[in-house]
Amino acid sequence: MSRLLPFFAFLALCGLFGFGIWWNSSHDQTAIPSPLINKPAPDFALPELYDPSRTVTKADLLGKPYLLNVFASWCIECGVEHPLLQAEAPTLGVTLVGYNYKDQPQDAKAWLEKHGNPYAVLMADLPGQTAIDFGVYAAPESFLIDAKGVIRYKRIGPFTPEVIEKELKPAIAALKKEAP
Template sequence: GVLLAVGLKIADHKSELPSPLVGREMPKFTLPLLGQEDVIVDSDQLIGEPMLINFWASWCVTCRVEHPVIEELAERGVIKIVGLNFRDETDDALAWLDHFGNPYSMIVQDYSGRTSIDFGVYAAPESFLVDEKGTIVFKQLGALTTEVIEQEILPRIGKQGSMAP
């Protein structure tokens, strides 16, 4: 009974768990673009401007809940949003994007899950705010919310203000 209670307590506050990667350089990766396996993206190419890396998958129910928040952020145009498709089938991921919309600047595919492991991702969705030098400055476990974007992400990239229309 005690272990279960502790587990529930942690689950309540999972978005607050610290990540050993915060303050460190993001793990390097070389991954194909989703649906364009012949186009390889090296993580070093992404450094130079702040970005939000969002781990998602078509099979992830919570990703559907989070998706409108990411679309709202993308519409503001204040930060590059890189989708990292996590242990997913290409056709399923592309169909999901066709249905729900594609807010990402680019999407790389981590079919094997190796890059996700390097980032310490346990389940989708998870997001990492990376500064222009490639340093992880914030990690969100679970779905991004408007509040998290306004209170944690926008201030860290020097973009104050409300996401309200």
């Protein structure tokens, strides 16, 4: 029996390995729950990217829902997501707010000039301090914030057509049902 012990240990390890592969392939790795869902968005005051003498605050954005999209010129996945945001922004029914994260202003401007600017509002967070308050892991991330400034949805990673159809648009429709 003691000669079979290594064999059974090997089978147990194979089983654990197989379970790990199944678990990772069957669960959305971007679905990290946010403790901020259904809580007020953090207060912020960030400079506009194109006019740093002007500041965008949370209070400035209250009154209608918006999608806050965290992006950067150095972010490869942001480049994957960006054409989709450009195409979908006019049809979403919410304001698209750009949040440039830990990016040199000249790099962000050049990137937007090259790829297009779908954002109605565009602010910059070069030091990344406000991103900490939002719980940003990395770019891209997006937050759907209602008219009262409450976070209703968070996406970590790039949007895909499927995610926009199955998650974002229903979340936006739910906001419209809540509106008075």
